[in-house]
Amino acid sequence: xxxxxxxxxxxxxxxxxxxxxxxxxxxxxxxxxxxxxxxxxxxxxxxxxxxxxxxxxxxxxxxxxxxxxxxxxxxxxxxxxxxxxxxxxxxxxxxxxxxxxxxxxxxxxxxxxxx
Amino acid sequence: xxxxxxxxxxxxxxxxxxxxxxxxxxxxxxxxxxxxxxxxxxxxxxxxxxxxxxxxxxxxxxxxxxxxxxxxxxxxxxxxxxxxxxxxxxxxxxxxxxxxxxxxxxxxxxxxxx
Numbered sequence: 699x700x701x702x703x704x705x706x707x708x709x710x711x712x713x714x715x716x717x718x719x720x721x722x723x724x725x726x727x728x729x730x731x732x733x734x735x736x737x738x739x740x741x742x743x744x745x746x747x748x749x750x751x752x753x754x755x756x757x758x759x760x761x762x763x764x765x766x767x768x769x770x771x772x773x774x775x776x777x778x779x780x781x782x783x784x785x786x787x788x789x790x791x792x793x794x795x796x797x798x799x800x801x802x803x804x805x806x807x808x809x810x811x812x813x
Numbered sequence: 814x815x816x817x818x819x820x821x822x823x824x825x826x827x828x829x830x831x832x833x834x835x836x837x838x839x840x841x842x843x844x845x846x847x848x849x850x851x852x853x854x855x856x857x858x859x860x861x862x863x864x865x866x867x868x869x870x871x872x873x874x875x876x877x878x879x880x881x882x883x884x885x886x887x888x889x890x891x892x893x894x895x896x897x898x899x900x901x902x903x904x905x906x907x908x909x910x911x912x913x914x915x916x917x918x919x920x921x922x923x924x925x926x927x
Binding site: 702706732740741742743744785801802803804805806 | 848854
């Protein structure tokens with residue numbers, strides 16, 4: 699099982715719709731979780747951290763389910779500008795090779811918002 | 814521009830040549846990372862520095878790859894005897910120790926090995 703798994707998509711969603719995607723992680727000792735956004739041919743940028751209690755930032759809601767080892771991202775009232783690849787990132791300090799922060803990136807989920 | 818800058822943005826080289834990439838992190842950031850990303854994949858960790866010390870290097874990293882951060886500021890990543898499989902986007906990122914999880918990435922250096 700891969701450390702961080704995501705459905706690569708693409709998810710084709712009409713503008714205004716709600717879309718959600720999940721990410722599963724294999725290391726139960728993982729400590730923190732993030733969603734990064736990467737636009738085509740651009741660098742990844744932090745979208746939001748994922749807290750145990752769940753958190754919301756405008757139209758974006760992130761949830762963590764430790765028992766099932768997955769995190770989710772929900773986008774409401776999707777905009778054309780939401781089209782991007784969404785990278786799930788997991789911090790597992792006990793996992794070698796992730797650098798100081800033990801950050802492991804998923805392959806990303808490609809989202810296309812259609813007018 | 815006070816973000817992470819990388820140079821060159823694009824490099825085309827022939828197999829067997831050496832290439833070097835430079836990264837200038839955000840000035841107050843003491844951690845610097847190198848990642849590699851290929852099409853359809855997420856960034857793959859290569860190595861990182863805290864100040865001038867290289868503290869970890871991926872087990873997947875060939876010994877043809879070497880990185881330095883001599884004065885704890887900018888960093889270079891050198892690939893010797895390039896192979897076609899080295900073709901990728903090389904991303905540099907920096908962060909401030911203790912600021913959990915937020916890496917600031919540069920726009921990357923795209924390498925094409927012919």
